[in-house]
Amino acid sequence: DIQMTQSPSSLSASVGDRVTITCRASQAISNYLAWYQQKPGKVPKLLIYAASTLQSGVPSRFSGSGSGTDFTLTISSLQPEDVATYYCQKYNSVPPIFTFGPGTKVDIK
Amino acid sequence: EVQLVESGGDLVQPGRSLRLSCAAAGFRFDDHAMHWVRQVPGKGLEWVSGIDWNSNSIDYADSVRGRFTISRDNAKSSLYLQMNSLRPEDTAFYYCTRGSGSRFLGYFDYWGQGTLVTVSS
Numbered sequence: 143d144i145q146m147t148q149s150p151s152s153l154s155a156s157v158g159d160r161v162t163i164t165c166r167a168s169q170a171i172s173n174y175l176a177w178y179q180q181k182p183g184k185v186p187k188l189l190i191y192a193a194s195t196l197q198s199g200v201p202s203r204f205s206g207s208g209s210g211t212d213f214t215l216t217i218s219s220l221q222p223e224d225v226a227t228y229y230c231q232k233y234n235s236v237p238p239i240f241t242f243g244p245g246t247k248v249d250i251k
Numbered sequence: 252e253v254q255l256v257e258s259g260g261d262l263v264q265p266g267r268s269l270r271l272s273c274a275a276a277g278f279r280f281d282d283h284a285m286h287w288v289r290q291v292p293g294k295g296l297e298w299v300s301g302i303d304w305n306s307n308s309i310d311y312a313d314s315v316r317g318r319f320t321i322s323r324d325n326a327k328s329s330l331y332l333q334m335n336s337l338r339p340e341d342t343a344f345y346y347c348t349r350g351s352g353s354r355f356l357g358y359f360d361y362w363g364q365g366t367l368v369t370v371s372s
Contacts, residue, residue, distance in 0.1 A: 188361075231358065233356055
């Protein structure tokens with residue numbers, strides 16, 4: 143089975159900081175990787191798909207990169223409204239097909 | 252506007268059954284695969300089951316395979332999850348999510364508000 147890991151599990155940064163979250167797959171998944179944001183008490187929201195394509199309406203300070211096994215989500219300038227838990231998810235055809243990472247909790251220092 | 256509204260969550264005893272429903276609106280339902288994702292309060296996300304646009308491709312997480320059954324009614328723009336032999340570890344919020352395309356594979360571009368299933372005696 144392909145496992146998804148994320149690092150760090152949590153981070154605290156200042157407003158305006160550049161924040162990077164890493165997601166790693168235990169086997170190559172090409173670019174079949176999505177990122178979701180879940181704000182406290184809210185429903186998950188799609189941010190990025192195909193590893194680097196920004197979903198419509200998502201602020202441009204969010205970006206994604208990577209392919210194969212290593213992926214990153216970057217927030218170029220952290221804003222207070224970005225406080226959330228971020229999950230990566232693989233969706234390639236190798237079982238288990240839809241696997242989420244454990245999440246990275248981001249808050250403001 | 253895409254809307255996904257789940258219903259059917261409840262407090263149920265172990266071993267009993269429950270049926271969740273998801274009413275979709277704001278898009279052509281039969282253009283999209285649909286999925287159920289669950290989340291134990293305060294914990295991470297777990298994909299539960301998915302179904303493609305015409306019900307030809309269906310799959311389940313190992314944790315629910317043989318106990319849960321997903322189905323859809325395109326005429327009613329509705330998705331269902333029949334949950335049998337419920338266990339305490341099935342306690343979670345259950346989210347209805349829209350697949351990015353008609354085929355089974357894809358990311359989840361819209362999520363419902365969730366319905367809470369609590370399995371306890």
